[in-house]
Amino acid sequence: MSIGVDYLRVVRERFEVLKGQGEKTFAQLREEDFHWILNGASNSIAVLIQHISGNMVSRWTNFLTTDGEKPDRNRDGEFETKRMSKAQLLVCWEDGWRVFLDTLESLNEQDLEKIVHIRGQAHSVIDAIERQMAHYAAHIGQILFIGKQIKGEQWENLSIPKGKSDAYTNAMNGK
Numbered sequence: 001m002s003i004g005v006d007y008l009r010v011v012r013e014r015f016e017v018l019k020g021q022g023e024k025t026f027a028q029l030r031e032e033d034f035h036w037i038l039n040g041a042s043n044s045i046a047v048l049i050q051h052i053s054g055n056m057v058s059r060w061t062n063f064l065t066t067d068g069e070k071p072d073r074n075r076d077g078e079f080e081t082k083r084m085s086k087a088q089l090l091v092c093w094e095d096g097w098r099v100f101l102d103t104l105e106s107l108n109e110q111d112l113e114k115i116v117h118i119r120g121q122a123h124s125v126i127d128a129i130e131r132q133m134a135h136y137a138a139h140i141g142q143i144l145f146i147g148k149q150i151k152g153e154q155w156e157n158l159s160i161p162k163g164k165s166d167a168y169t170n171a172m173n174g175k
Helices: 003-028 031-035 045-060 086-106 109-113 125-154 165-172
Strands: 115-118 121-124
Touching: 003 086, 003 109, 003 125, 031 045, 031 086, 045 086, 045 125, 109 125, 115 125, 121 125
Parallel strands: none
Antiparallel strands: 115 121
16 A cells, blocks of 8 residues: 555544544533533634534635635634534534545545645645644544533543553453
């Protein structure tokens, strides 16, 4: 397998893990939890979903041929509180991920050598992918943190629980 093909496979897997972590958080939350904010400087999970989806649709629609900041995107509007239901928010989430993952899946090794533009600035395709990895991971980390704060002791851990690293490693190694 070539490095480019392997890279595309690995980043897709990593993005799917991020998507899954968000969805495992959503599954633990009630409708009103999506709109909880700590203070006026904070974003709710609903706002983060709107922003992530808006970013994905803008960046990944016609990814190789148009600037990633589409003229019809209202980025500031993504941060305005809209009273969307949990079901509506999950549709918004899926819409963004569908555009993104379909585009990522359509890329081939030769595409990795191309240049794309985001807000008029040139980026290699690899740089654009990595830029989005950092961006989406940061926001999904915020979603998990908010979910964990809301759920408190009822939070169902999404990774290795505290104090369970050795048991996890032993189980992975068949011990």
